[in-house]
Amino acid sequence: MSRTTRTAARATSVALAAMLLATACGRSGDFGPDKEAAALGQGPAKGSITMWSMGDADPTLQALAREFEQQNPDADVKITPIPWEAAHDKLTTAIAGGNGPDVSLIGSTWMAEMAAMNGFQATPDEIEPSAFFPGQWDTTKYQDTAYGVPFVADTSVIYYRTDIAANAKITKPATTWDGFYQDLEAIQKTAGKQNPKLRYASGLQTGFNAWLFWLPMVWQSGGDIYDPQAKKFTFDTPEVAQALEYYGKIFKNKMAPTDKTDGQQGFHDGLIATLQQGASVGGNLHKDSPELDSKWQTVVLPANNQAAGLAGGSDLAVFKSSDNKDAAWKFVRFLTEAKNLATYGAGTGQLPAAPAAWDDKRMASNTKLTPFRDQLQVTKAPPAITTWQQIASTIDSELEKLALGKATPADVRKALQSKATSIGIGR
Secondary structure (H helix, E strand, O other): OOOOHHHHOHHHHHHHHHHHHHHHHHHHHHOOOOOOEEEOOOOOOOEEEEEEOOOOHHHHHHHHHHHHHHOOOOEEEEEEOOOOOHHHHHHHHHHHHHOOOOOEEHHHHHHHHHOOOOOOEOOOOOOHHHHHHHHHHHHOOOOOOOOEEEEEEOOEEEEEEHHHHHOOOOOOOOOOOOHHHHHHHHOOEEOOOOOOOOOEOOOOOOOOHHHHHHHHHHOOOOOOEOOOOOOOOOOOOHHHHHHHHHHHHHOOEEEOOOOOHHHHHHHHHEEEEEEEEOOOHHHHHHHOOOOHHHHHEEEEOOOOOOOOOEEEEEEEEEEEOOOHHHHHHHHHHHHHHHHHHHHHHHHOEEEOOOOOHOOOHHHHOOOHHHHHHHHHEEEEOOOOOOOHHHHHHHHHHHHHHHHHOOOOOOEEEEEEEEHHHHOOOOO
């Protein structure tokens, strides 16, 4: 989703989703989603189109809807904002009851679960996958079929306080694991000396949603946590071990907080020198403290055997229960045209999911966003399995044990393989 940190469902949501999934699977004798792609009709869109948007009222989205109506005079778009914290349950309930909107914004990590409930229509062939970043397109897929179109991209990069780094004689963080770790060591040594406010060189996250920041480390080592061909989890590999070692030693050497410190506030106050976060952090910093604009910068994530990042964000999906699918898909196609994605990005601070949108001067002129574009070119989607939220929560729990020194990397790797295998992959 747009706010990737809001994608993990609470335990109650997971339980409800499992119940609804079972209900949906048994409905009308229909097992599994329909893989037949929609076909876009000729001519302009007509009729009413209902859309659910997540978060607060979205003036930029509303303006784009009005433009669509001008181009399609017989169409009427009604957008309803849904709070992110209520969205997962509302969506699964609507799918189970067959009474959803025509189109909705869907958190990318929910796509597989909801597509498996037979909630969405397969994406029309007229919408080209090549128009989007590959990792973002993969977030729309379940069982190798796309059930939506990328709208908002999300990934993380390294934010660093240039003033703090300069006192450690670092003008730009290193681009490799070894080099970046050496940078963190050098920065940490300046705490209480050259940088009297500094407490931690890194704001690496542990606890809730830590998987967002650790999983790319596995990919950067050349491994993965799931083999889709064999349909087996692969936490018991050397690449996962390497990622756990790297993650764990930052906490072991007290370079990152383990007490749920607010990383963004700590970065703002000069208590934390580096963060791995998404674009919303930069937008908040600029909005709340423009006087700090000259004191922070962004760079791509350090790589190990290869460059990699996490593809998150939000996709647009058309509900199978929609009575106006053709018009809904035409609205989706309109919203995801490069120029409109650029308009949305410029108006909201969100990242466009299509490379061509980044060529727009409104996006290209912001040099602090450039690393996000570079990172999006090498992102990957999490496993497209219906149990992903449970797996992600398990990773969070085990990573916290590692960060707190209550488990070794070997312990965590063994626990993850066992627990993930026990949870399974769902449908």
